[in-house]
Amino acid sequence: MTRWRRPSWWSVLLSVAAAALFVRLGVWQLHRADYKESLVRRYAGAAAAAPAPFGQVAAAPPADAFPRVSVTGRYLGDRIYLLDNPRHDARGGVEAYVPLELAGQPRLLLVDLGFLPGTGNDKAPQLPPLPQGDVRLHGLYLPPPGVGLELGGDALASQPHWPKTTIYLDLAQVARDLGRPLYPRVLALDADPASIYQRAHAFDFSSMPPARHRAYAFQWFSFAVAVWVIFAILHRKRRPRRTDNR
Structure with missing residues (x-):
């Protein structure tokens, strides 16, 4: 007993x-x-939605939503930023960002051109020239990639020439570097088979996907x-x- x-x-x-x-x-x-x-379901639905005018969501994008927008502007092609982040490819590579100037607007829109795979050495990938004049773009208006551990302060200010390379993308630092304010999100361009850039944008969970939350719950x-x-x-x-x- x-x-x-x-x-x-x-x-x-x-x-x-x-x-x-x-x-x-x-x-x-x-x-x-x-x-x-x-969020994943909303992200997938937004990618297939018809583009809305950028001005409707530019300054105040809806929370927890990823609107697909169309916008017209001019690339500042001599001001390219490279996010050194090898998450897409085992060889490493860079995500390329360039500011877009909208007619009559003081703010610049940072455009995510896409990912360029590494070449297997320490040299940055060769960047193709950007079109001159006005361009009409379509893509998702997304939050910027998360800021990592800031070691050594502002890496952009110490680089005198473009393209500038960074291990994290801080919109406030990019705005200071450009001397102009930025919109609160970035434009991730739609996939284009003719482009050299890889544009398979995935939602960033900062290393915490739903499956990991369920593992922690267990x-x-x-x-x-x-x-x-x-x-x-x-x-x-x-x-x-x-x-x-x-």
Whole structure:
């Protein structure tokens, strides 16, 4: 017959509090997973939507939405920025950004031209020339890529010539470097089979996709179960050993 020791009030309170905390954290992770899956669905739907005029969303884009827009402007082709980020290709490479000047607007729109694979050496890929004059562009109006750990301060200010290379893209630093304000998002151009740039834009979860949130949720729920398993082990009486008296 299993025997149990009477638990103290503080051990019960501590166990209930710990288990409740772990369950709450697990539920929160599940909610985060559902939220990010909804972002993925909205992102996929936006890529197939008809483009809207850029002016409708330029200064105040809708939160958690990725409008597909059309815009006309002129490339500042001598002001290219290269995001040194090898996430697309095992050989590495760069994501190319260039400011677009809109007629009569003080702000510049930073355009994501796409990804250029690395050449296998330390040299930057050869950039094709950009068209002169006004161009009409279509693409998704997206939040800028996340800012990483800023080591050594503003890397753009110390580079006297373009194209300038950086390991993270900070719109505030780019605006200071250009001497003009920028719109709050970047334009990720639609895919173009004729372009040398790779434009398979994927939504950036900053290393936390929905599956990882669910894995963390399972971990927190496991901790909640472990609390009660440990509680039961600590309060289970051991059976006395039999001794043979001869």
